[in-house]
Amino acid sequence: MVTAVPHHPSHLAQVFAQYPLEVVRAQGCWLEGRDGQRVLDFYGGHAVAALGYGHPRWIEALERQARSVLFQTNAIPMAVRERAAERLVAFAGLGLDQVFFVNSGAEANENALRTAFRLTGRRQAIALEHGWHGRTAAAGAITFGARDKWYGFPQTPFDVQWISRTDPAAALAITRDTACVMVEPVQGLAGAFEVPVDVLRALRARCDEVGALLIFDEVQCGVGRTGYPFGANRVGVTPDLLTTAKALGAGFPVSALLMSPQVAGALKIEDMGTTFGGGPLACAIVETVIDIIESEGLLENVNAMSSLIQNTCVGGVVSGVQGAGLLLGLKTTRPAKAIQKELLARGVFAGTAADPHILRLLPPFTLTAEHVGLLAQALQELAP
Numbered sequence: 001m002v003t004a005v006p007h008h009p010s011h012l013a014q015v016f017a018q019y020p021l022e023v024v025r026a027q028g029c030w031l032e033g034r035d036g037q038r039v040l041d042f043y044g045g046h047a048v049a050a051l052g053y054g055h056p057r058w059i060e061a062l063e064r065q066a067r068s069v070l071f072q073t074n075a076i077p078m079a080v081r082e083r084a085a086e087r088l089v090a091f092a093g094l095g096l097d098q099v100f101f102v103n104s105g106a107e108a109n110e111n112a113l114r115t116a117f118r119l120t121g122r123r124q125a126i127a128l129e130h131g132w133h134g135r136t137a138a139a140g141a142i143t144f145g146a147r148d149k150w151y152g153f154p155q156t157p158f159d160v161q162w163i164s165r166t167d168p169a170a171a172l173a174i175t176r177d178t179a180c181v182m183v184e185p186v187q188g189l190a191g192a193f194e195v196p197v198d199v200l201r202a203l204r205a206r207c208d209e210v211g212a213l214l215i216f217d218e219v220q221c222g223v224g225r226t227g228y229p230f231g232a233n234r235v236g237v238t239p240d241l242l243t244t245a246k247a248l249g250a251g252f253p254v255s256a257l258l259m260s261p262q263v264a265g266a267l268k269i270e271d272m273g274t275t276f277g278g279g280p281l282a283c284a285i286v287e288t289v290i291d292i293i294e295s296e297g298l299l300e301n302v303n304a305m306s307s308l309i310q311n312t313c314v315g316g317v318v319s320g321v322q323g324a325g326l327l328l329g330l331k332t333t334r335p336a337k338a339i340q341k342e343l344l345a346r347g348v349f350a351g352t353a354a355d356p357h358i359l360r361l362l363p364p365f366t367l368t369a370e371h372v373g374l375l376a377q378a379l380q381e382l383a384p
């Protein structure tokens with residue numbers, strides 16, 4: 001049984017609904033609650049814990065860098081920062097060969113959007129329906145539905161038009177007034193929804209026609225999560241700018257903006273800035289995370305475990321699967337929130353999504369067949 005430990009009174013702002021599970025330890029793909037109960041983690045801390053918990057090389061890299069130089073800003077050249085950028089560019093293999101490191105997904109998106117507006121001198125952005133891009137002024141402005149729910153600023157910094165995520169013809173909405181189009185190749189919060197390849201190709205082609213910049217938000221779907229380095233590799237469409245975070249640090253806060261040579265070539269000193277971004281601890285982690293993904297064959301494992309989930313978890317309460325790699329949405333016959341609760345009571349923690357009939361799986365890339373078996377078994381126990 002999973003129990004919560006209430007803290008009364010709490011001094012934390014009450015802005016997050018709380019799951020009934022206080023985690024005190026975690027190892028591999030397992031979380032341990034206060035009462036010693038073990039919970040299998042198919043949620044991965046919001047897609048962050050890509051290497052699971054306690055990976056010895058992750059810990060060793062952090063400790064080694066902390067003992068060496070724990071912080072210097074971007075104004076001080078550091079080999080570890082150069083190495084992290086070089087490694088990330090090579091891992092992506094997209095020709096986006098300049099990197100700016102920041103701290104969170106929203107901050108990377110904020111910088112990408114600002115860069116697009118500055119370079120084009122235009123006033124409008126286009127985004128896809130159901131897309132999610134973060135909670136800052138610009139990232140929130142371009143997040144579907146945010147203005148009705150939580151945006152809060154009296155006005156948005158630019159005009160946004162949302163277009164269909166399934167119709168390639170919607171790309172015609174991109175005009176010479178459009179600075180940029182921001183899109184998640186696999187929409188995360190929406191419920192692991194794969195934007196069709198023909199839509200992504202149409203967006204690329206239309207951006208080229210009218211001189212708008214294509215931005216891929218790969219904060220959630222990037223760095224191996226789809227079984228490819230990035231969603232862009234998976235579909236063979238290269239954006240002008242790409243943002244990524246979450247799995248990039250696998251638990252250490254770090255995000256990155258990757259840019260084409262054309263975009264980067266138009267930037268000058270002071271066009272971007274940050275205090276913490278590109279710090280040596282974050283960069284040592286980026287280098288190590290990519291090294292672990294490559295040397296431990298984790299892209300292959302993501303693909304293998306994805307197939308296994310798709311082959312063994314459909315039936316009963318699950319009517320189908322959408323998504324890619326280990327960013328999967330199980331389509332549920334009953335509201336996903338109820339199923340999430342029932343799974344948690346059986347020791348399996350999965351996520352939900354904006355779509356109330358999607359159970360979202362974002363487990364570590366180190367997931368094993370045994371873990372998938374436990375998920376399949378727990379799902380089978382539920383009333384359809």
Ligand SMILES: Cc1ncc(COP(=O)(O)O)c(C=O)c1O
Pocket residue numbers: 046103104105106107109132133134135184188189217218219220221245
């Ligand atoms: C696709 C996508 N973009 C941006 C963000 C915002 O990232 P952060 O919470 O690190 O600011 C998220 C967070 O869930 C996301 O999933």
